[in-house]
Amino acid sequence: MKLVRLALADLLNERVHLACSVATIIGVVVPLTILLGVKTGVFAALMDDLRADREILRVTIPGDHRFSLDDAAEVRSWAETGFVVVNTRAIARRLNVKRHDGGRIRGIGLVPTGPGDPLLPSGTVITGLEVAVSAALAAQLELAPGDWLVTAIGRGEPITDRLAVSLKVAGVLPRIALDGETVLMDPATMDLFEAYYDGYALPEWGLDAGRPLAERHVQYESLRIYARDLTDVAPLEAKLRARFDVAANSRAAQVAGVLSLGRNLNLALSLVALAALGGLFAALVSSFWAVVQRKRLMLATLGLVGVPPLGLALVPVVQAAATALIGAAASLLLLAVFALVAEVLFAGALPGGAAVIRLEAMTLVAIMAGVVLLAVLAAFLAARTAAQLDPAIVIREGSA
Known part of the structure; x- marks a missing residue:
């Protein structure tokens, strides 16, 4: 627990780095979440409109x-x-x-x-x-x-x-x-x-x-x-x-057209998300690894006072999880703001007054949990580097 508090205190001392990492997360998560919400809202409105017409289900002979x-x-x-x-x-x-x-x-x-x-x-x-x-x-x-x-x-x-x-x-x-x-x-x-x-x-x-x-x-x-x-x-x-x-x-052809549109939208969104999340992962990997390189002397000192390699590896992982949680929370706030603005700008644009951005609570929870998991995975390289530090060598290099 003391090691966790130490990792969080060190993270807060690096405010500029923390702000940049959070901004990186927001810059990827918010646009992707908005795209997903718009796709879900528009497609759900189309499906609701179809289902409201009960004759769409009818087969005549x-x-x-x-x-x-x-x-x-x-x-x-x-x-x-x-x-x-x-x-x-x-x-x-x-x-x-x-x-x-x-x-x-x-x-x-x-x-x-x-x-x-x-x-x-x-x-x-x-x-x-x-x-x-x-x-x-x-x-x-x-x-x-x-x-x-x-x-x-x-x-x-x-x-x-x-x-x-x-x-x-x-x-x-x-x-x-x-x-x-x-x-x-x-x-x-x-x-x-x-x-x-x-x-x-x-x-x-x-x-x-x-x-x-x-x-x-x-x-x-x-x-x-x-x-x-x-x-x-x-x-x-x-x-x-x-x-x-x-x-x-x-009217199977009409139904098939709407369902095909949904599949194509899912495919396009998946490709965009894959590219964006891949970029976010690479950015976080380099960011957390760079932090460990800057903090080598501090980590070596912790090793000398008895902190085991697993404890040293925990430091970048804790910082990554905390950064991701802050980024996820900020993303949710910005998403709520964008959703309110979209509802004002596009009021009445969809049938039945449906919401333009529509996301279930469980979907949002899954997205934010995914962001934290992605950040923790990105911190593994940094954690491995921290665990492999030899305190004596690092301190000798630092004093040379």
Whole structure:
């Protein structure tokens, strides 16, 4: 402990050398940390913007196909799948509705939903005769949660079998979630509307005319599918093509472009950091070695009074660690100042008011710990030189 205090006292006596070493650390660490923070902030804002658009995860299957509930269950079991639900034929994806208390009839689109739907708030499930309506439809019919819609549809030529089914508005979706005058509906309910259009009887809805529903063979035209994450979009699309031989489409190219940008930024930043840290390491090695050369007589005197070689080697290591800690602390302060200035200058430049410089606390801790480790490693050559000093020779040379 006395040797540590002696090393620190000697370091403080060398104020000019200490200031130069700290300035060297700051000159490398602060710019690199700012670059990392800007890269992280900008790229994170891009990714957040992509993730805010839930349709970026969607994989569509155009055309008329034949899918079953077992097919949907198989796709749901894939690791790349975040959400999947069966979808009826196009004829059953349109309804005419009006408010329960009357008013204009509107033609609306139907979108199947289920547990875990990315367009719904977490934990919200639409079942039975419930619907979640788009913001556009809610505005047109002045709907709010708890209101009721009534279907106004018929079949036959001339129309003989009219169907009025009450649908409860369970929620209103944000404008960015669902376009047009559309509702999210339980796929089982959509399937019953398809059966109605196909001429089947629906006794549970008070319609006894038509073929028995038990004779109907249920198949689905498509699947509504979302990937689990951005990185799963392309693999999920490829898997659907291979498994079902369908022309699956997605925005995988857009996702790949952003992910590729992130990889390229990481590579460029890594190369810059490698060059800068290599230069910092070389500068610290020469600086600490020069200090040992200047302090040879002092270290030799310590050796004569009984300090072992390992203790002599500890002196430059302690001084290097202390210098790095001071440099790291000063770098953090300057980084905070630059971050505040950047937020003022570039306020509103990123979507959603995201921070321009974004760094996690653990990342900062890791960077600063790395700076200390780099300085300690740089001091090893100086420590080796100090440990190998022969006190008698050094003192004899000093007195010559």
